[in-house]
Amino acid sequence: MEKLSWLEIFISIIGQFTPVWIAMAIIFALSIIYKRRLGLYGRLFDSPVGMIGFGIVLFWVLAALLADVIVTHDPLAQVSGMKNKVPGTPVRGVEGSWYLLGGDNLARDVFSRMVMGARHVLSIAPTATAFAFMVGITLGLPAGYFGKRLDTFLSFLSNLVLAFPVILLFYLLVTPEIRVTGIPMIMAGVLFLFPIIFVVLLWQSRYFTQPAKRNLFVGVTLVIGLWAYSGLAFNADPLNIFYMDSNLLNVFVSVVFVNSPTVFRIVRGITLDIQTRDYVAAAQTRGEGAWYIMLWEILPNARGPLIVDFCLRIGYTTILLGTLGFFGLGVSPESPDWGSTINDGRKLLGIYPHPALPPTLALMSLVLGLNMLADGLREESLKD
Amino acid sequence: MRMTDAEVTSWLEKNGYAKPVLVRYGEWLGVAPGWVLEDTDGKVTGRCITYKNKDTVPPRFCGILQGNFGYSSVFKEPVEVIVNRRLALTGKLMFWVMIVMVPMALLIGVMAGMREGSRTDRSLSTFSIITTATPEYVSGVIFIVVFASSATGLKWFKGTATSAMDEITFANFTLPVMTMALYGMGYIARMTRASMAEVMTTQYIRTARLKGVKFHNIVLKHALRNALIAPFTVIMLQFPWLLTGVVIVETLFNYKGLGWTLVQAAGNNDVELLLSCSIVAVLVVLITQLISDIGYVYLNPRIRIS
Numbered sequence A: 001m002e003k004l005s006w007l008e009i010f011i012s013i014i015g016q017f018t019p020v021w022i023a024m025a026i027i028f029a030l031s032i033i034y035k036r037r038l039g040l041y042g043r044l045f046d047s048p049v050g051m052i053g054f055g056i057v058l059f060w061v062l063a064a065l066l067a068d069v070i071v072t073h074d075p076l077a078q079v080s081g082m083k084n085k086v087p088g089t090p091v092r093g094v095e096g097s098w099y100l101l102g103g104d105n106l107a108r109d110v111f112s113r114m115v116m117g118a119r120h121v122l123s124i125a126p127t128a129t130a131f132a133f134m135v136g137i138t139l140g141l142p143a144g145y146f147g148k149r150l151d152t153f154l155s156f157l158s159n160l161v162l163a164f165p166v167i168l169l170f171y172l173l174v175t176p177e178i179r180v181t182g183i184p185m186i187m188a189g190v191l192f193l194f195p196i197i198f199v200v201l202l203w204q205s206r207y208f209t210q211p212a213k214r215n216l217f218v219g220v221t222l223v224i225g226l227w228a229y230s231g232l233a234f235n236a237d238p239l240n241i242f243y244m245d246s247n248l249l250n251v252f253v254s255v256v257f258v259n260s261p262t263v264f265r266i267v268r269g270i271t272l273d274i275q276t277r278d279y280v281a282a283a284q285t286r287g288e289g290a291w292y293i294m295l296w297e298i299l300p301n302a303r304g305p306l307i308v309d310f311c312l313r314i315g316y317t318t319i320l321l322g323t324l325g326f327f328g329l330g331v332s333p334e335s336p337d338w339g340s341t342i343n344d345g346r347k348l349l350g351i352y353p354h355p356a357l358p359p360t361l362a363l364m365s366l367v368l369g370l371n372m373l374a375d376g377l378r379e380e381s382l383k384d
Numbered sequence B: 001m002r003m004t005d006a007e008v009t010s011w012l013e014k015n016g017y018a019k020p021v022l023v024r025y026g027e028w029l030g031v032a033p034g035w036v037l038e039d040t041d042g043k044v045t046g047r048c049i050t051y052k053n054k055d056t057v058p059p060r061f062c063g064i065l066q067g068n069f070g071y072s073s074v075f076k077e078p079v080e081v082i083v084n085r086r087l088a089l090t091g092k093l094m095f096w097v098m099i100v101m102v103p104m105a106l107l108i109g110v111m112a113g114m115r116e117g118s119r120t121d122r123s124l125s126t127f128s129i130i131t132t133a134t135p136e137y138v139s140g141v142i143f144i145v146v147f148a149s150s151a152t153g154l155k156w157f158k159g160t161a162t163s164a165m166d167e168i169t170f171a172n173f174t175l176p177v178m179t180m181a182l183y184g185m186g187y188i189a190r191m192t193r194a195s196m197a198e199v200m201t202t203q204y205i206r207t208a209r210l211k212g213v214k215f216h217n218i219v220l221k222h223a224l225r226n227a228l229i230a231p232f233t234v235i236m237l238q239f240p241w242l243l244t245g246v247v248i249v250e251t252l253f254n255y256k257g258l259g260w261t262l263v264q265a266a267g268n269n270d271v272e273l274l275l276s277c278s279i280v281a282v283l284v285v286l287i288t289q290l291i292s293d294i295g296y297v298y299l300n301p302r303i304r305i306s
Helices: A006-016 A018-033 A039-046 A048-065 A110-146 A148-163 A166-174 A176-181 A183-191 A193-207 A211-234 A246-274 A278-286 A290-301 A303-326 A338-346 A357-381 B005-014 B021-029 B079-114 B119-132 B136-148 B170-200 B203-211 B215-227 B229-237 B239-252 B258-267 B271-299 B301-305
Strands: B036-038 B044-046
Touching: A006 A018, A018 A039, A018 A048, A039 A048, A039 A357, A048 A110, A048 A357, A110 A148, A110 A193, A110 A246, A110 A290, A110 A303, A110 A338, A110 A357, A148 A246, A148 B271, A166 A176, A166 A183, A166 A246, A166 A303, A166 B239, A166 B258, A166 B271, A176 A183, A183 A193, A183 A211, A183 A246, A193 A211, A193 A290, A246 A290, A246 A303, A278 A290, A290 A303, A303 A338, A303 A357, A303 B136, A303 B239, A338 A357, A338 B136, A357 B119, A357 B136, B079 B119, B079 B170, B079 B215, B079 B229, B079 B239, B079 B258, B079 B271, B119 B170, B136 B170, B136 B239, B170 B215, B170 B229, B170 B239, B203 B215, B215 B229, B229 B239, B229 B271, B239 B258, B239 B271, B258 B271
Parallel strands: none
Antiparallel strands: B036 B044
16 A cells, blocks of 8 residues: 555545544534523624634644544554654555555554543643632632631632642652652542532522522432542442542642632632622622522623633643643553653654654644633633 | 661661661761761771771761761762762852843843733744743653754764763753753743833833834843843742752753752662752752842842842
């Protein structure tokens, strides 16, 4: 079989992504038709920057979801004779099969690894960011609202974490010796508790006058939450549905840990600003509880900056995950995630640049998309 | 062959590592007396007894408060010597990064912010978004492929900065400096743009325009001073980020500064070196935050006078 030319490679890659293009076209068409009814999300389609950003992010999300259909080879399989082969090399002995973006130094398909890497990155980064937000919100609201000693104490803690360079914290948290001491497990135990606290407080403060409804919501939250909690943090889920690899847990915990103080500071700042508004005073006069005011008056009104920061922070978390992979921390060496692939590829960069380039461009485009999406959201949310 | 568990325990005891964590922390800090041990032959070993002072009476305390940072097990040298040398190298890198990054970021930010929404603003803002979206390990890799790779590249610059440790040249230092400067630049530029755009909408700028002051005079003499207060804080707060960048760039370009040392220490369980690197890093962060707070008050007359 012949080697593919650059044009043919390009066309085949576009072709491989066909399911993604179809799904994207459907989502875009529906969103544009109904954009007047979709609130902030719909207005995103009025700003070109936001639309491009959303498009790029959507592309990678769909690529991650549909990765099984898109990949041309097993991302972990090594095919003999394909070591460091240039893009477009046909696989020996298999008709109609090419390494579209070449092979890496272990003879694996670079294209498939890049696509699978998207799944890796996109399953950790948004979840970790969401966890960091729950921690930051649950601590930042009372710190800003009550102020005084609580604020001083929590701000001191967050400054303490922020004073450490991120990379050092990573090294400290992810090394095997630290893992043996069980510190990551304890941290997971503390950090994973916050989402449950957050949701329970949310229901409790809203429905405490309607005990039947409250009991149902709080009960369901507690059952599902604690079940997931036992599985994720302590790997003690009796049914083994919720499970997190100990490597992954470490990475996850450290990412949440370094992100939450910043979120805390943002939420605290916004709370300080919003609590001087009239509607908060009105709620106080009505005799609403402190948590009701925080979670149902202040938080919804702080959503603009928080959504924007959420998008930016997913991008930042993606970069952090890449940094971890770059230093070979936490993730298994086989893992196709972008950071470790870049790290593998850079050793032979001078001779074979092709294994390192696809994941770098992928990572760059995803973060760029998230940044543009955040910019679009900011512009549109400032309009009202 | 691996040591047996019994040997490990006895080694730990002989070297003072078997004590409780708090005691060891006190010893390291220099508030608890260093351990002293006399073995069966009457040979005295201790934390404060080194080959240098074995004939004199050793001091009782020897922690970081006494200026004793320990001995690196990887580089076989006292930690303070290593840290000093590496810090100087990193300082050089930081200096050039700042020289390149700050003026460029301010220029881009001011140009973009002085006419908000214009075409210049759009293109410069896009450029700064792209640079913030490109972490060092991505731009570094791309730069090496484009400018330094022997197979495909232009071969303008060198892909490693090892030789820059002795003598900085344009060829060996451009890529690391550019890699770091680009990533930090976008963020500062965006902050400058926001603050510049805000200043340009204020009353006194409008008054100046109505009086007929030329546009470049308004920007340079009226707006700039006020617009630069916010970026100053941002630049100072950028240091913790730069530290992460230093670690990545020094590893990528094999420039043996503090970041590289940190990676080596962490990778080889060189605890005392790692601790000292952490101290330096945290100190740098704290000092820059302090400078940013003081500088903010100094630059902003509204705070200074009230």
